Amino acid sequence: MESTNNNRGFSSNLGAILAATGGAIGLGNIWRFPYTVGENGGGAFILLYIAFVFLLGVPVMMSEIIIGRRSQKNVIGAFRTLAPQHKGWISMGVLSLVAALVIYSFYSVVAGWTLNYIVLSSSGQLIGKMPAEISQMFADFTHGSFWPLFYQFVFLCLTAGIIILGVQKGIEKYTKILMPILLVLMILMCIRSLTLDGARQGIDFLFKPDFSKITGNSILEALGQALFSLSIGMGALITYGSYIQKQDNLFTTSLWIAGADTFIAILSGVAIFPAVFAFGLSPASGPSLVYEVLPNVFNSMPGGTIFAVGFFVLLTIAALTSTISLLEVPVLWAVEELHWGRRKAALLISLAVFIIGAFCALSFGPLNHVTIFGLTIFGLCDHLTAIYMMPIGALLFTLFIGWYLPKADVYDELSNSGQLKARYFRVYYFIVRYIAPLALLNILIAGILS
Ligand code: PFF
Numbered sequence: 001m002e003s004t005n006n007n008r009g010f011s012s013n014l015g016a017i018l019a020a021t022g023g024a025i026g027l028g029n030i031w032r033f034p035y036t037v038g039e040n041g042g043g044a045f046i047l048l049y050i051a052f053v054f055l056l057g058v059p060v061m062m063s064e065i066i067i068g069r070r071s072q073k074n075v076i077g078a079f080r081t082l083a084p085q086h087k088g089w090i091s092m093g094v095l096s097l098v099a100a101l102v103i104y105s106f107y108s109v110v111a112g113w114t115l116n117y118i119v120l121s122s123s124g125q126l127i128g129k130m131p132a133e134i135s136q137m138f139a140d141f142t143h144g145s146f147w148p149l150f151y152q153f154v155f156l157c158l159t160a161g162i163i164i165l166g167v168q169k170g171i172e173k174y175t176k177i178l179m180p181i182l183l184v185l186m187i188l189m190c191i192r193s194l195t196l197d198g199a200r201q202g203i204d205f206l207f208k209p210d211f212s213k214i215t216g217n218s219i220l221e222a223l224g225q226a227l228f229s230l231s232i233g234m235g236a237l238i239t240y241g242s243y244i245q246k247q248d249n250l251f252t253t254s255l256w257i258a259g260a261d262t263f264i265a266i267l268s269g270v271a272i273f274p275a276v277f278a279f280g281l282s283p284a285s286g287p288s289l290v291y292e293v294l295p296n297v298f299n300s301m302p303g304g305t306i307f308a309v310g311f312f313v314l315l316t317i318a319a320l321t322s323t324i325s326l327l328e329v330p331v332l333w334a335v336e337e338l339h340w341g342r343r344k345a346a347l348l349i350s351l352a353v354f355i356i357g358a359f360c361a362l363s364f365g366p367l368n369h370v371t372i373f374g375l376t377i378f379g380l381c382d383h384l385t386a387i388y389m390m391p392i393g394a395l396l397f398t399l400f401i402g403w404y405l406p407k408a409d410v411y412d413e414l415s416n417s418g419q420l421k422a423r424y425f426r427v428y429y430f431i432v433r434y435i436a437p438l439a440l441l442n443i444l445i446a447g448i449l450s
Pocket of ligand 1: 023026027029100103228229234235322323325326
């Protein structure tokens with residue numbers, strides 16, 4: 001059944017929190033966070049990251065959600081509704097749409113790899129292989145053309161299938177099923193990892209801060225990771241915000257999302273680093289950490305196959321709940337602005353993403369000689385969104401809330417028209433008006449100059 005505007009939105013606060021948390025928890029937490037921590041020296045970076053999440057991430061997240069809930073519209077309609085006299089703000093919506101499509105294009109490539117690793121691990125093809133062979137398998141697979149595209153296509157279909165079912169019967173229902181499974185799998189992985197001989201070193205690496213490891217670049221990385229992990233700056237939170245009920249508390253909802261996202265990122269560290277150290281591997285192996293390093297870890301642990309399959313299923317679930325939130329951004333726009341049905345919107349947009357995404361997938365293999373500004377197509381999409389689009393999006397959202405929307409309207413939204421006390425309001429407003437824009441501008445300039 002097509003969802004209609006009368007039935008717009010999530011049915012409960014729990015549904016909203018789980019869906020938005022599902023959107024936030026993804027490859028960013030389990031694939032990107034551990035290797036970024038590994039490359040930036042461990043514990044001190046995590047503390048910096050947590051500070052960014054709560055001091056900047058939560059206020060910016062609240063701002064983005066306010067835009068969605070107040071307007072009850074898609075990313076373009078939201079700005080048309082809230083700034084009817086200043087059409088220029090609509091370009092913010094356009095930027096969000098483009099960012100969501102570009103992120104989805106390269107994100108679905110890595111999500112597809114994960115499906116391949118479920119197949120490889122469950123069919124026993126990773127068992128007994130030497131580290132060099134495992135690295136070769138990763139290279140052969142990602143450098144190929146058919147299988148990466150095939151798995152990316154399957155992932156796009158899975159996501160589209162859930163989106164077509166609608167907000168309550170698709171997004172909300174499936175995230176309610178998938179998120180608890182994700183948590184259980186993650187806890188099992190942590191227990192396995194912590195009970196390995198030599199796990200201690202990994203825990204020290206994660207939790208003993210060494211501030212001498214923090215450089216200017218790690219500060220940039222920490223903020224970039226916080227924006228990416230919380231899905232800030234590309235309209236996913238405007239879209240989901242428009243589905244949050246009027247009586248829900250936006251402050252506690254945002255705290256829950258940020259808290260759960262950070263908790264899962266740290267649990268991924270706990271699942272991965274003790275195992276990496278226990279088997280004498282390097283924590284700073286970069287993006288291939290989970291695909292090239294972890295299979296060796298699984299190989300050398302008792303019950304490794306089960307844990308390997310469990311881990312890649314976990315990664316797939318995390319990616320899927322995020323791709324759902326990415327696809328919903330353009331789908332809601334097409335449904336509300338172009339008056340397409342959900343099915344048509346989901347299918348046509350997925351097809352468009354597959355066409356752009358195919359270039360990203362092939363940029364590891366047949367197209368790896370095509371470089372733009374020294375980056376492969378995949379690298380370019382990642383770079384464009386992480387360095388430019390997300391920080392610009394986040395900056396403009398905070399300016400919109402801090403300087404454009406009347407203060408009384410912002411308060412009205414956070415206090416649910418006076419029903420909640422919102423005692424934190426002054427601090428929030430100060431951050432959104434001054435601190436967040438300055439910090440984001442700094443990051444943006446530093447990112448561009450780097
Ligand atoms: N937050 C997701 C992750 O950490 O994997 C990535 C993401 C999802 C970014 C949705 C942006 C977005 F709109």
